[in-house]
Amino acid sequence: MQESQLEGGAVTQRRVTVDATLFASDDPVRLAAGRCDGCATVVFPSQDSCPRCSHRPLAAHVLATAGTVWTWTRQEFAPKPPFRVSRDGWAPKALGYVDLGDVLVEGWLVPSARAWRIGDRVHLTTVPAWTDERGVVHTFAFEFDAEAPA
């Protein structure tokens, strides 16, 4: 992953993610899911056993990076803890469930201010979530795909 420079320019730290188990790879970014060999159910993040048929364990499965918005809303006020506010303070954020084919994944939608519509095409990306002693902590998000045919 790319390196990010912190404020002041004196310290450069490696970019880290909110939870390494969510990611199959960092560059290019891919999400790590689980897939049931018994009933083909896909879960994200992966878990020990299948919630549909109880089969265990689940196989590692990399999710598609493009999909469509299945539903969405906008978080107009700052959530309470355990939410961690970014260094830049709070600004409203759009979020939704994105249909990736074999699973719908909940995530932030960028740009936040867009008048989102169900069916909008998006692709996987990462965005800064907060900054801590490890550096700028990134999470996954889905970005509006202006290039794709509607």
Place this chain on the structure above:
Amino acid sequence: MSDRANHVYVVGAGLTRFGRHDDVADLDLAADAVRQALGDAHIAWPDVDFAVGGTNGETKPDNLPTYLGLTGLPFVTVRNGCATGAVAMLTAASALRTGVGDIAVAVGYDNHARGAFNSSPARYGIADWYGETGMMVTTQYFAMKARRYLFDHDISEETLGRVSAKAFANAADNPLAWRRDPLTVEQVMAADMVNPPLTRYMFCAPDAGAAALVLARGDRAFDLCESPVRLAAVSLRGRRFGSFEVFSPWLTPGDHLSPSVDASAAAFAAAGVAPGDVQVAQLQDTDSGAEIIHMGETGLCAHGAQEKLLADGFTEVGGALPINTDGGLLGNGEPVGASGLRQVHEVVRQLQGRALGRQVLNRPQIGFTHVYGAPGISACSVLVRD
């Protein structure tokens, strides 16, 4: 009525004012509701054979006998989120049918702090990142579920406003309701957006209150009460795979069947009543979208029919199927443990012709209640005045 012996009836109902009770201890609130229910049934606490109590807070319901009388009765505690009150009633009714005695009390109460619930990921078995990135927020879920339902069934956002306006109109006439200022559809729609398409007046808020019922079995019910209301059925169901529940980092594609569908179908089947027979109903209206969704999921109307039904006043007190006649959760707030029993209290009073607020005319005989909540649980009841 030869089969009376097998039936359980509501013979008393008690309710505190809903709203803020900052200076009242939780167990005092609960004891108040129980005393009112006992008074309604003209009995005293030592007459009670079995009790069930529930709260989402930190107090112990089974310590209530310290307030009401240490008679040695068995007291079961339940804790099932938004379904707590309904589960208390179900447990009490089931116990009466197994022969623990003739009279049982079910009580639910809560006294929540201000503001939306603050949920911990660990309690739901979810990793920290979900909460840390700001997705552990119940109102987001309600908004996204409502938006998809409106989209799938071609329902306008104005219908969300109609649900809230109806709730506050009903609450305005209910002396025990919390939010009693009427609002127009336009005022509801123009209010601050919390999570679009839901404005601040489209959400219920946690508050305080208690509700209690006295249940009696068989002929004893008719000795105690002029107009006993038969608990024709009460059914509890959990979620099946694929339902769309709060705090879900992912969903499976395809249909998202709700436990409300299963619980309502089971209750109607057990009662031998069709959804079309219902004359007064209480639905979980955590937000105005939820009432619309639950009208369809419980079979009270076809999916997509809500737009016209709400516009035509079908679910108002003067309509063909009045829903949430006491203001529902939108008008009363949600003390989680009490909410399900408040619903039953209201339907019982409506069937008896003793509503605190707006009374449904033409002497309704068949009522229905529905609760739904995390982590995907629903309980429904059918109540009948024979």
